[in-house]
Amino acid sequence: MIEAKGICKSFGDRKVLDGIDLDIGTGKIFGLLGPSGSGKTTLIKIVTGQLEFDKGSICILGKDVGALTGKDRKRIGIMMDEHGVYERLSCADNLKIFADIYGVPYSKVMPALEQVGLADSARKPAMKLSKGMRARLRLARVFMIEPEILFLDEPTSGLDPMTMRYIHKLILAQKERGCSVFLTTHNMEEAAALCDEVALLNEGRIIDRGAPSEICRKYNHKKRIVIHLKSGGDVELAHGKESALRIAELIEQGDVETIHSSEPTLETVFIELTGRKLDDSDEEVKYA
């Protein structure tokens, strides 16, 4: 569905993307993880043909990105973080504009609003929607066209946990439909919950990639088990045969409150690899 090789992009002297390779198959959710300013939005803009790149090649829907026709583009849904809605128009009218552009019948407008839980607000002007509802309206706009590829740039950025989980369900429903999803996020929980494959992007380079669980296992150097005792103390044991007896003993004695293994999260892997946090809010720079 999406193949990119050696994508490079510079803004002036600053290299923003350096040799990015992508290979995203049909019906997969691919997550691009990186802190703000790491080049995620730039990459999504390049892959969707909104921004020129300096070097490399991108093949999308079996065609070079530059050779995509209007008809091809109608098979792609793009929701960028910065995209707006028509404030004075109702939710239904917002969708009808794009139904007209994409040649989608109006009969799909209400189901799209129902899908994102906005059916009751169909006649409400977009300006009266909350931030989470607006995000869902923007999602309805792309879901309505039933794209084969969906690009989502930080779809849950700044949303409350409930709305976030709701949006996760919607994205997974798109995957079940057979849609390939390219998702950018700096939320590692989101990536772990949704993605079949993630790539960790830092300073324009992909520093590692794979299934979230694989990555976490790969960087599980400590391999320790921590047992929190009812008495309040912690016992840390090696993750091996030698600890089995001790664990069994503690359980038999009824001393165990909780048992934790020490696999790293995507966040800790990222910190280990780069020394930076994924939600590094000090760098709010977006290059394009």
Next chain:
Amino acid sequence: MRNIGVIFKKQLKDTFKNKTVLIQFLMFPVMTLIMDNLVSIPILDMPENFFVKLFSVMYIGMAPLMSVGSIIAEEKEKNTLRVLTMANVKPWEYLLGVGLYVWTLCMIGAGVMATGLPKEQIPFFMGIMAVGFLISIAAGACVGVFAQNQMAATSIVMPVMLVLSFAPMLSMFNDKIEKVSRVFFTQQLRVLMDTMTFDGIKSETLAVVGINAVIAILLFFVAFKRKGLE
């Protein structure tokens, strides 16, 4: 072509909820109707259809310029224009859709204003209005493309609008202003409205209107080349 129709339809829906733009289209036709039909003001030596002609020129100089500039700037500011271009709406389709929409609404307004004129003068009047709106729309598009947001668009439009709209009116009372305002198409169109016949069209009038149109279109292309619809 379908996208032009979509933009037209979108604007139509939006305008009824956008009082700032709606008032631009309604203000002068309504004022003309009031002044020309309802209010009887006895003014010595007042030319025939004085208010229709006066407000028509002001309508040309204000409504299209302000509305086109504001519509484009707002779409840029709110990032809805980007959504449209990513949905494969070409910049020329968008601009043509907005231009056509504003021109149509202004022409309807001009039609309302023309109700006070003798029937034989209406085609000439509508022709003048059509040309004037086109030049004004090009100037408005230039502002909309150049400005980053609505506030910037209003700041740019306001002085241009005041000069184009008020210079022809003030020139009726002051010779010096009349001499200066001759270089503006609105003044030339006002002069044409005094005669209301095709026979009275002077080459100077055609030249000034033509040059104004070329300048507006050239400025638009310069702005578009530099800024695009970003």
